[in-house]
Structures are given as structure tokens and as C-alpha cells.
Amino acid sequence: MKRVAIIGGGMSGLSAAYELARSGCAEFAVFEASARLGGIVETLRADGFVIECGPDSWVSEKPWARELAVELGLEAELIPSNDAQRRTYLLREGALVQMPDGMTMMVPSDLEAIAQSPLFSAEARAAYRREPEQAEDLKQSALRDDEDESVAAFVRRHFGEEVVRTVAAPLLSGIFGGSIERLSVRAVMPAFVRMEREHGSLIAALQSRKAKSGQAVFTTLRSGLGALVERMAATLPREAARLSDQIIGLRRTERGWRVRTVDAEEDFDSVIVATPAYVTRSLLRWTDEEFPELLGMDFSSAIVVALAFAPEQARSMKIPQGFGYLVPKGTDATHPQLLACTFMDQKFAHRAPEDGVHLRAFFGGAAAENLLGQDDRALSELAIQRLSEALGPLPEPQHTIVRWWPASLPQYAVGHLARMARLEALVAQYPGLHLAGNAYYGVGLPDMIRMGREAARRALR
Numbered sequence: 001m002k003r004v005a006i007i008g009g010g011m012s013g014l015s016a017a018y019e020l021a022r023s024g025c026a027e028f029a030v031f032e033a034s035a036r037l038g039g040i041v042e043t044l045r046a047d048g049f050v051i052e053c054g055p056d057s058w059v060s061e062k063p064w065a066r067e068l069a070v071e072l073g074l075e076a077e078l079i080p081s082n083d084a085q086r087r088t089y090l091l092r093e094g095a096l097v098q099m100p101d102g103m104t105m106m107v108p109s110d111l112e113a114i115a116q117s118p119l120f121s122a123e124a125r126a127a128y129r130r131e132p133e134q135a136e137d138l139k140q141s142a143l144r145d146d147e148d149e150s151v152a153a154f155v156r157r158h159f160g161e162e163v164v165r166t167v168a169a170p171l172l173s174g175i176f177g178g179s180i181e182r183l184s185v186r187a188v189m190p191a192f193v194r195m196e197r198e199h200g201s202l203i204a205a206l207q208s209r210k211a212k213s214g215q216a217v218f219t220t221l222r223s224g225l226g227a228l229v230e231r232m233a234a235t236l237p238r239e240a241a242r243l244s245d246q247i248i249g250l251r252r253t254e255r256g257w258r259v260r261t262v263d264a265e266e267d268f269d270s271v272i273v274a275t276p277a278y279v280t281r282s283l284l285r286w287t288d289e290e291f292p293e294l295l296g297m298d299f300s301s302a303i304v305v306a307l308a309f310a311p312e313q314a315r316s317m318k319i320p321q322g323f324g325y326l327v328p329k330g331t332d333a334t335h336p337q338l339l340a341c342t343f344m345d346q347k348f349a350h351r352a353p354e355d356g357v358h359l360r361a362f363f364g365g366a367a368a369e370n371l372l373g374q375d376d377r378a379l380s381e382l383a384i385q386r387l388s389e390a391l392g393p394l395p396e397p398q399h400t401i402v403r404w405w406p407a408s409l410p411q412y413a414v415g416h417l418a419r420m421a422r423l424e425a426l427v428a429q430y431p432g433l434h435l436a437g438n439a440y441y442g443v444g445l446p447d448m449i450r451m452g453r454e455a456a457r458r459a460l461r
Contacts, residue, residue, distance in 0.1 A: 003026070003028070003269050003270075004029075004271070005259045005266070006020075006031065006272045007031050007272070008030075008276075008437070009032030009243070010038065010039025010041075011039050011228075011449060012449070013452060014452070015232065015448065015452030015453050016436060017030045017232070017236055017456075018453075019452070025460055030240055032244075037233050038226065047398065048352065050350060051306045051358070052344075055445055057445075058218065059218060060216050060218060064446040065219070077221040079219070079222050081216045085321050085346060088103075088323055089320065090327075091389075097119055098117075105167075106155055106159065106171060108206075109203070119166060123160070131201055132204050138200035139199070142196045148185065149184075150180065150414050151168065152168065154192070154196075155180075158196075164180070170326040173339055174364070176300070176409055177409045183412055186416070186417050187412035188412055218348075245262075246262060247260065247261060248262060250271065250284065252430060252433075253267060255269070256269040270434065270459040272436060272452075274452060276299070277297055278295075278299065280435065280437070281295035290422075290426050294426065297439060298411040299407040299411060301364070301368040301405060301408060302368055303372070303404055304402070305362075305380055307359045308357075308401075309356060309359075309398060311353060313397070314356055314395075317392075317394065319357060322343060323347045324341050326340050338361055339362050339363060339367070340362045341387055341390070343357075344358040344360055361383040364409065372404060376402040410438055420440055434459055
């Protein structure tokens with residue numbers, strides 16, 4: 001029977017292990033440096049609250065997480081986002097200003113809502129109105145397969161500088177924690193690139209899609225995303241999960257791959273490397289000198305502070321209806337920046353007891369890097385201070401959870417997909433080597449699941 005090593009027990013590595021266990025066609029081991037499987041997916045449950053320490057949901061349009069949940073017997077747990085009350089706000093001069101209804105990222109489906117929004121100047125409103133009229137010109141200037149540009153440049157071509165600064169930057173920073181002047185539009189927003197090719201106008205494309213779609217934007221599980229981790233882990237042979245077992249060496253042998261830990265060496269036919277790119281780069285640096293170059297991407301860090309307020313505490317709170325708010329980049333570098341706040345009890349049902357309030361604050365990018373040395377108490381106090389600036393005074397929460405996720409968000413810089421094509425060609429030169437994780441073709445939960453399972457299928461072949 002083929003022997004497979006899986007290095008990294010995050011969502012991609014665990015999904016690969018689940019796929020191998022499901023096949024029954026391989027003996028495998030999952031080497032995880034930490035004491036738990038699941039990576040940044042972690043759910044805590046207390047006093048009626050379901051608290052996500054990492055991602056809170058997945059994009060419903062991508063099917064792979066839902067497919068996995070159904071396979072694991074979790075179909076009855078699937079819950080959609082409460083899109084009927086989906087409102088997003090931007091913090092502007094200390095006040096929350098609602099983004100226009102019908103927006104997908106920075107693209108509106110309703111120009112009348114843009115005309116009435118206080119977020120935009122007359123110039124920005126005019127730029128939005130002109131965009132559908134320029135459809136043919138935009139279609140002619142659409143990116144070819146061998147071209148790429150930054151997200152900022154792409155949005156600027158369609159809607160101008162103000163929309164880049166006012167809407168696109170805070171939205172994408174809230175997801176990637178990085179600069180949209182560097183992020184690749186082909187890697188980060190492929191659906192919008194396809195819209196431009198087909199319609200020219202993103203507004204026209206979105207209006208066409210809205211007429212056909214009845215699907216909720218996000219999906220999660222009633223008992224939390226940790227249920228995916230728990231169910232997959234339960235399918236693994238007991239001896240397969242090697243927790244707190246860090247890999248310190250990986251090399252090609254005549255018959256396969258040799259994995260070295262602190263205590264031992266072991267030979268395998270195939271290896272699935274499902275670690276962050278900077279770890280993968282270190283493990284493969286002696287295999288081929290091209291690996292360090294192609295895996296040399298930047299990463300940003302994230303800090304999540306979850307605050308749970310019991311019903312009696314929440315009575316004094318005045319949280320606006322919606323999913324949360326975003327914070328545009330500030331000018332004061334000494335002011336640790338909050339990127340976003342999610343109103344979890346409004347975004348999804350079953351996140352809090354009746355009349356309870358559950359908020360999640362997100363620090364990312366340079367702000368998170370500067371805060372990584374602080375203790376949990378200081379970070380929770382900072383989060384409450386920042387949230388109070390927008391939401392008014394907050395009471396002492398019943399539960400406070402802080403999670404640091406250093407170097408967790410890969411930055412897909414311009415040219416990313418071309419580098420990934422070169423990386424795939426390089427990996428193909430080394431039989432039995434497979435890569436998976438959020439560094440390659442998507443940072444969301446569905447993408448990590450898809451890549452892990454695909455890597456396992458390749459290893460079996």
C-alpha cells in the first residue's frame with residue numbers, strides 16, 4: 001500500500017488526510033507542529049455563543065465546503081447569512097455611513113442608490129454613471145490571458161480614484177490585510193476579470209447576475225466551522241495524526257521522500273506539503289533552487305478579538321442593523337488601526353443567545369504586525385476602545401477571545417498566477433511531491449478544502 005506524508009494539519013492538510021482515509025487506498029501520517037488540527041479554523045462554544053476564532057463562514061458561490069459538509073453528515077447544520085438585513089457601513093469621521101444597497105465589493109447593481117449615498121462626491125457618482133456607457137471600450141481594454149494588473153489599477157479604470165480609496169481599499173484590506181496597489185486582480189478578483197471580458201461594464205454584468213441569483217452570499221454551520229475539523233479528524237486512523245511533531249527536513253530519495261522530525265526519519269512514496277509558503281520554502285530549498293524564488297511571497301498577519309455580551313449586558317448597546325463595518329486607512333501611523341468589525345449575531349442565526357450581542361474585531365496588515373507582541377488583555381482593551389469610537393460605550397463582555405494569526409494571509413502580488421504556473425511546472429519535475437494551501441489559488445475555506453482533496457487524489461494516482 002502506498003505511504004503518504006502530509007506536512008501540515010491545517011484545513012488543506014486535514015482535507016487531504018480525510019480524502020486519503022475515505023479512499024482506504026493509502027497509509028498516511030499527518031505531521032502537525034501544533035497541538036491541534038484545523039489551523040486557523042477553531043470554534044469555541046459557551047453560554048449560547050458560537051465564537052469563531054478564525055474565518056466565520058465561506059462564500060456560498062464556491063461549492064467545495066458545502067460538498068464536504070454534506071459528506072460529513074452536516075447538511076442539517078448549514079445556515080445561510082441573513083442577507084435580508086445585510087448592510088455594511090464605513091467608518092467616516094467617527095460616524096458609521098451605510099454603503100449603498102446592492103453593492104458587490106465596489107460594484108453597484110443600483111445606480112439610484114449610488115446617487116443618494118453620502119459616501120460619494122458628485123465626481124464619483126458621475127464615474128459610476130459613465131461606466132456602463134463605456135462598456136465596449138472597457139471590453140476592448142480587458143486583460144488578456146498573459147496580462148495582469150493591480151486591483152487598484154483595475155478599479156481605477158472602471159470607477160476612478162475616489163472609489164479605489166473610499167470602497168475598494170477598505171473592503172480588500174478587510175479580506176487580505178494588504179495593499180490593493182500590489183494585489184493581483186487576476187488572482188484576487190477573477191470573477192470581475194471575467195465580467196469585464198464578457199460585458200465590459202462591471203455594473204451591467206452584476207445586474208445580469210443579480211437577476212439570476214437567489215443564493216445567500218455566505219454560509220456557515222450552526223455549531224461553528226470547527227465541526228468540519230471535528231468530523232474530518234474523527235475519520236482518521238488514531239495513529240495517523242502526529243500532533244506537536246515538527247518537520248525539520250525533507251529530501252528526495254531514489255524511491256520517494258524522506259521526512260525528518262526532531263526525533264526520527266521516515267520514508268514515504270509521496271508527500272503533500274500543506275504548510276504556509278514560507279515554511280514550504282524552507283523545506284524545499286535544498287530540493288531545487290527555484291522553490292525559494294517562486295514561494296517568496298509576502299504575508300500579512302491578523303488578530304481577531306471576539307467579544308460576547310450576555311443579554312443583560314447588551315441592553316445598553318446600540319448596534320445598527322447589518323453585518324458590520326469597515327475602517328478606511330487612517331493617516332495617523334501611531335493609531336493602531338482596526339480594519340473591520342463584524343456583527344456576528346446579525347450576520348448569522350445561532351451565534352448568540354436571544355438578545356445577546358456577538359462582535360468580532362479584526363486587526364490586519366501593518367497594524368497587526370505592530371500589535372503581535374502585546375498580551376491578550378491589552379489587545380481586548382484596545383479592541384473595545386476602537387469599537388466604542390464607532391458604536392458608543394461598550395459594557396464588559398461576558399466572554400473575550402483573542403487569537404493571533406501571524407503571517408497567515410498570503411499576498412497575491414501582480415503576476416501571481418504566472419508564478420504559480422511556473423511553480424506547477426517545477427513541482428511536476430519531482431514525482432510524489434504535491435503542494436496545497438492558501439498560498440496558491442485562493443485563501444478561503446472552500447479553496448483550501450478543494451486544494452487539499454485534489455492533492456490527495458494526485459498522490460493516490
